[in-house]
Amino acid sequence: MLKNYWYVACTSEMLGAKPLGRVICNEPVVIFRQKDGTAAILRNVCPHRQAPLSMGTVHDNALRCAYHGMEFSATGQCIHIPSQDVIPPKAHVRSYPTCERYGFVWIWPGAPELATSAVPPQMPWREDKTWNASIVQYFHVKGSHMLMNDNLLDLSHVAFLHANSIGFDSSRLDNDPLEVVVEDHYIRTQRLFRNTIQAPAHKAWQPLTEPVDRTQRAEWHPPCTVNILARNENTDAQVDLRADHLITPETDETHHYYVAISRNFRIDDVDLTHKLDADARRVHMEDLEIAEAQQSMKPWTHGTPDMALKADKAVTASHRILERLEQAQAPVTL
Ligand code: FES
Numbered sequence: 001m002l003k004n005y006w007y008v009a010c011t012s013e014m015l016g017a018k019p020l021g022r023v024i025c026n027e028p029v030v031i032f033r034q035k036d037g038t039a040a041i042l043r044n045v046c047p048h049r050q051a052p053l054s055m056g057t058v059h060d061n062a063l064r065c066a067y068h069g070m071e072f073s074a075t076g077q078c079i080h081i082p083s084q085d086v087i088p089p090k091a092h093v094r095s096y097p098t099c100e101r102y103g104f105v106w107i108w109p110g111a112p113e114l115a116t117s118a119v120p121p122q123m124p125w126r127e128d129k130t131w132n133a134s135i136v137q138y139f140h141v142k143g144s145h146m147l148m149n150d151n152l153l154d155l156s157h158v159a160f161l162h163a164n165s166i167g168f169d170s171s172r173l174d175n176d177p178l179e180v181v182v183e184d185h186y187i188r189t190q191r192l193f194r195n196t197i198q199a200p201a202h203k204a205w206q207p208l209t210e211p212v213d214r215t216q217r218a219e220w221h222p223p224c225t226v227n228i229l230a231r232n233e234n235t236d237a238q239v240d241l242r243a244d245h246l247i248t249p250e251t252d253e254t255h256h257y258y259v260a261i262s263r264n265f266r267i268d269d270v271d272l273t274h275k276l277d278a279d280a281r282r283v284h285m286e287d288l289e290i291a292e293a294q295q296s297m298k299p300w301t302h303g304t305p306d307m308a309l310k311a312d313k314a315v316t317a318s319h320r321i322l323e324r325l326e327q328a329q330a331p332v333t334l
């Protein structure tokens with residue numbers, strides 16, 4: 001599991017006054033907001049009697065254990081023990097580099113000294129006032145994060161798995177104009193339809209004078225981020241819907257799945273926001289169900305490798321990149 005990356009720990013909205021316990025990359029962590037609003041993340045185990053610190057409460061900028069009241073600062077240092085004056089050197093917990101951006105709290109589970117030279121996945125549209133970036137969805141998935149990675153890199157599944165929601169006629173895959181670009185640490189899959197009509201769903205969002213050019217683009221960055229763009233454009237307008245898929249491993253067999261949806265049209269239309277949210281949630285539940293079903297088959301498949309198809313070019317490329325990165329990271333795995 002790659003640890004030297006920024007992963008979503010939770011959404012900004014999830015983190016209120018109460019600390020939040022999570023398992024991220026096989027590490028139990030507690031996320032909390034200090035009095036000044038800054039998010040902090042510590043290992044979720046009190047060194048006294050191993051109680052989860054997420055059961056505790058925040059006092060000023062410190063997290064107080066619910067059991068006997070030891071208090072820890074954002075650096076993980078114990079700053080108060082109710083029954084004694086001396087604080088032993090062992091009284092600290094691991095703290096994780098943390099930042100907050102694009103509506104998410106991010107954690108760096110790897111070597112802390114490497115965190116400052118990296119940034120979370122760039123999503124400038126989520127900070128652009130001419131966009132609506134209010135839809136953020138969270139799913140807990142009982143399946144390996146790699147199942148969702150592979151799902152997002154082979155969108156031919158949309159014709160079948162999502163036949164009852166956003167599916168399309170699968171015969172269109174026969175002459176699929178799919179273009180796959182693989183670079184060192186980046187994969188782009190794209191379908192570009194020039195001089196065409198709008199898809200019914202796109203027309204319902206924002207009708208344009210036809211013909212239009214339609215772009216469907218998925219950009220993958222390691223370890224597990226996929227930014228999808230659905231664009232309709234003519235000479236007068238460019239209508240964009242973006243779905244940013246952010247995957248955080250929980251354990252080897254489960255993950256946290258976040259999807260942020262942003263658009264540059266009808267940005268004040270609350271009814272449209274609710275509809276897009278509900279429609280997307282239905283689609284993502286279909287992805288969740290297949291990932292959990294695949295995971296449930298693992299006890300019987302005994303590590304049998306997948307069979308690669310032509311449509312799996314991007315999936316296979318991502319596996320190669322991840323393997324390479326795993327090998328390079330090996331000495332710093334914590
Ligand atoms: S278990 Fe946390 S203070 Fe005792």
Ligand SMILES: [Fe+2]
Nearest residue numbers: 151158162287
């Ligand atoms: Fe899907």
